[in-house]
Amino acid sequence: MDRLIRTLTQAWGPTSYEEGVRNVITAELSSLHLENSVDTLGNLVYRIPCAGRQKLLLSAHMDQIGIIVTYVDKNGFLRFGAVGGLDPYKVLGQRVLFANGKVGVIAVETKERKTLEHLSLDRLFVDIGATSQVDALKHVGVGDFAVFVGEPVEVGTRVTGVALDDRIGCYILMKTLKAVAGKKLGYEIYAMFSVQEEIGIKGAKVGAWGVQPDLAIALDVTMCGDTPESAILDIGLGKGPAIKVKDAGMIATPVVRDLLIAAAKKHKIPFQLEVLQGGTTDAAAIQTNAAGVPSGVISVPDRYVHSASEMVDMGDVENCVKLLSAVLLS
Amino acid sequence: MEQKRIELLRKLTEARAISGREDEVAEILRAELAGHADTVERDAIKNMFVLKGMNKPGPRVMLNAHMDEVGLYVTHITKEGYLHVGKAGGIDDRLLLGKKVLVGKDSLPGVIAAKAVHLCTTEEIETKVVKVEDLVIDVGAKSDKDVTGKVAVGDQVTFATTFGMFGDGYFVGKAFDDRAGCAVVTELLRIDWPFPVIGMFSTQEEIGTKGARVGAWRYTPDISITVEGTIAADIGEVKDYQEVTNLGGGPVLTIKDGGMVTDHKLRKRLIEIAAKNGLPWQFKRMPAGGTDARSIQTAKGGVRAVAVAVPARYIHSPVSLIKESDYENTVTLLTKFLADLAGMEA
Numbered sequence: 001m002d003r004l005i006r007t008l009t010q011a012w013g014p015t016s017y018e019e020g021v022r023n024v025i026t027a028e029l030s031s032l033h034l035e036n037s038v039d040t041l042g043n044l045v046y047r048i049p050c051a052g053r054q055k056l057l058l059s060a061h062m063d064q065i066g067i068i069v070t071y072v073d074k075n076g077f078l079r080f081g082a083v084g085g086l087d088p089y090k091v092l093g094q095r096v097l098f099a100n101g102k103v104g105v106i107a108v109e110t111k112e113r114k115t116l117e118h119l120s121l122d123r124l125f126v127d128i129g130a131t132s133q134v135d136a137l138k139h140v141g142v143g144d145f146a147v148f149v150g151e152p153v154e155v156g157t158r159v160t161g162v163a164l165d166d167r168i169g170c171y172i173l174m175k176t177l178k179a180v181a182g183k184k185l186g187y188e189i190y191a192m193f194s195v196q197e198e199i200g201i202k203g204a205k206v207g208a209w210g211v212q213p214d215l216a217i218a219l220d221v222t223m224c225g226d227t228p229e230s231a232i233l234d235i236g237l238g239k240g241p242a243i244k245v246k247d248a249g250m251i252a253t254p255v256v257r258d259l260l261i262a263a264a265k266k267h268k269i270p271f272q273l274e275v276l277q278g279g280t281t282d283a284a285a286i287q288t289n290a291a292g293v294p295s296g297v298i299s300v301p302d303r304y305v306h307s308a309s310e311m312v313d314m315g316d317v318e319n320c321v322k323l324l325s326a327v328l329l330s
Numbered sequence: 331m332e333q334k335r336i337e338l339l340r341k342l343t344e345a346r347a348i349s350g351r352e353d354e355v356a357e358i359l360r361a362e363l364a365g366h367a368d369t370v371e372r373d374a375i376k377n378m379f380v381l382k383g384m385n386k387p388g389p390r391v392m393l394n395a396h397m398d399e400v401g402l403y404v405t406h407i408t409k410e411g412y413l414h415v416g417k418a419g420g421i422d423d424r425l426l427l428g429k430k431v432l433v434g435k436d437s438l439p440g441v442i443a444a445k446a447v448h449l450c451t452t453e454e455i456e457t458k459v460v461k462v463e464d465l466v467i468d469v470g471a472k473s474d475k476d477v478t479g480k481v482a483v484g485d486q487v488t489f490a491t492t493f494g495m496f497g498d499g500y501f502v503g504k505a506f507d508d509r510a511g512c513a514v515v516t517e518l519l520r521i522d523w524p525f526p527v528i529g530m531f532s533t534q535e536e537i538g539t540k541g542a543r544v545g546a547w548r549y550t551p552d553i554s555i556t557v558e559g560t561i562a563a564d565i566g567e568v569k570d571y572q573e574v575t576n577l578g579g580g581p582v583l584t585i586k587d588g589g590m591v592t593d594h595k596l597r598k599r600l601i602e603i604a605a606k607n608g609l610p611w612q613f614k615r616m617p618a619g620g621t622d623a624r625s626i627q628t629a630k631g632g633v634r635a636v637a638v639a640v641p642a643r644y645i646h647s648p649v650s651l652i653k654e655s656d657y658e659n660t661v662t663l664l665t666k667f668l669a670d671l672a673g674m675e676a
């Protein structure tokens with residue numbers, strides 16, 4: 001496994017605390033000597049000038065989902081709320097990591113065990129091993145954020161781990177920037193590593209305003225329908241990048257969708273079309289910036305999105321890099 | 331608390347202004363701020379801007395509170411002279427029956443009709459919620475002709491709740507969400523600051539922070555403080571970990587609500603200022619709800635935005651409660667914060 005995937009997914013970065021991820025990216029890309037800036041909300045934007053060409057905004061988000069502590073009880077247990085879309089079933093039993101390195105485990109009120117079909121976050125709590133409220137408050141407080149714990153692991157041609165949503169998108173964007181470095185590009189490139197996607201695509205909205213692009217492509221994960229008894233979704237691991245047609249937040253602008261399809265066909269890169277019922281990406285915010293921006297998405301098929309063990313196929317990831325590179329070089 | 335401050339709260343909470351009908355509050359604020367503003371203007375969605383020192387150096391600071399309150403509006407007048415209504419903003423249907431209301435431009439008194447208990451079945455009493463679409467308002471008319479010229483479809487219906495004080499320093503009234511915020515912002519706008527100040531009294535917050543969205547487009551600040559009345563659930567039936575905030579606990583600082591994460595640096599500075607001045611404060615302890623700050627934060631290239639609130643019990647109902655000390659501490663905290671920003675002593 002590329003060590004960069006480990007570094008990116010292990011950087012601590014729940015929504016609004018993306019600095020650690022940003023530091024990983026700037027360190028990794030410093031050798032490219034690209035012009036870059038950080039805006040008011042913390043979006044990191046690299047620019048590759050190309051006079052007279054259309055401005056193409058690429059966006060992958062740095063933040064990951066997490067929890068926020070809402071209460072520390074008299075015995076030192078923590079109640080919490082969601083930062084981003086949290087499914088109680090995926091949260092239960094997981095370990096979480098606070099910014100200061102403290103680890104906790106998420107457990108459920110015991111009397112709820114018989115009614116797990118109605119499980120909600122307010123029946124769960126975090127145990128940080130504290131012996132009392134006073135002890136707990138030495139390490140954590142109300143308002144502290146935490147993220148899932150988990151090292152990435154290679155399983156066959158696949159990688160499973162935390163925060164692949166959307167560090168794998170960041171990875172693809174970084175690899176692409178390296179792949180096309182110094183080459184003649186078809187667009188003026190703005191590569192944005194955005195903030196606060198998970199709580200309502202906030203970063204992309206202001207980032208798009210800062211760039212005022214002519215078109216945009218987001219790099220994010222999408223869900224899969226290739227697991228036992230899964231909901232109907234025509235996306236599977238290992239079948240190539242998913243080119244978005246529609247999700248819950250947008251219809252990909254046909255001109256961008258078709259541009260991606262044409263590039264995939266031309267370079268014989270396998271691809272699948274994505275029609276996703278739930279969720280959305282930075283592209284939804286960028287598409288409605290100012291007077292409008294034609295926008296599309298290259299999605300990485302990702303099983304178990306928003307769990308502590310997401311799973312992507314490295315063949316898909318490499319093909320995403322190839323596809324994006326092909327577009328930039330066209 | 332000074333009588334002048336109390337009177338401001340009284341006037342603002344008794345004013346009638348559901349979403350889209352904010353003029354009465356705007357005119358009170360305009361009068362209260364006469365002589366303290368360089369410019370006062372309304373925009374297309376009826377936000378009111380109170381501008382001070384826009385040419386001064388330094389960060390542009392927005393002080394924001396919304397003028398609208400939750401309430402009802404008339405949807406239909408029956409031949410018998412009863413009014414059907416719809417909701418503007420989030421209200422619990424269970425709280426509506428039997429309440430006194432004021433209708434339309436003439437503040438016509440009315441009562442939300444409720445069947446006498448004698449006529450209700452046990453099942454109705456114990457399990458049934460009368461939904462807003464099944465309610466009517468009785469304004470004492472015999473027929474629709476009786477209310478011609480007095481009530482029209484679309485008219486606002488507000489709760490007829492008067493302001494008062496009771497217990498150990500509590501204020502009781504309607505619409506502390508967000509007239510408490512309007513009052514705090516008014517007090518802050520009466521002070522002259524050495525940096526540009528955009529007072530934004532916004533409209534249509536309760537139906538989706540509409541006013542703030544366009545208002546922050548018109549005047550995009552560097553820093554924004556939204557002042558709110560927020561949920562306090564420090565009451566019997568609610569578990570400790572779900573009380574969100576408590577009365578008497580001081581100004582409420584939001585880290586995350588249902589709509590945003592506030593600016594970490596500004597919020598930390600507010601906490602430092604509170605500590606330095608011995609002021610109580612509390613976090614909002616549930617990431618739910620949303621304020622104008624969520625829309626201001628994402629205006630144009632982004633704004634460093636925070637939300638500070640006076641805790642209020644029973645918000646979005648016909649009657650709510652705040653504590654005098656929380657109100658005063660909110661004014662003091664924000665005054666000290668702005669003074670610190672300006673490098674002034676306050």
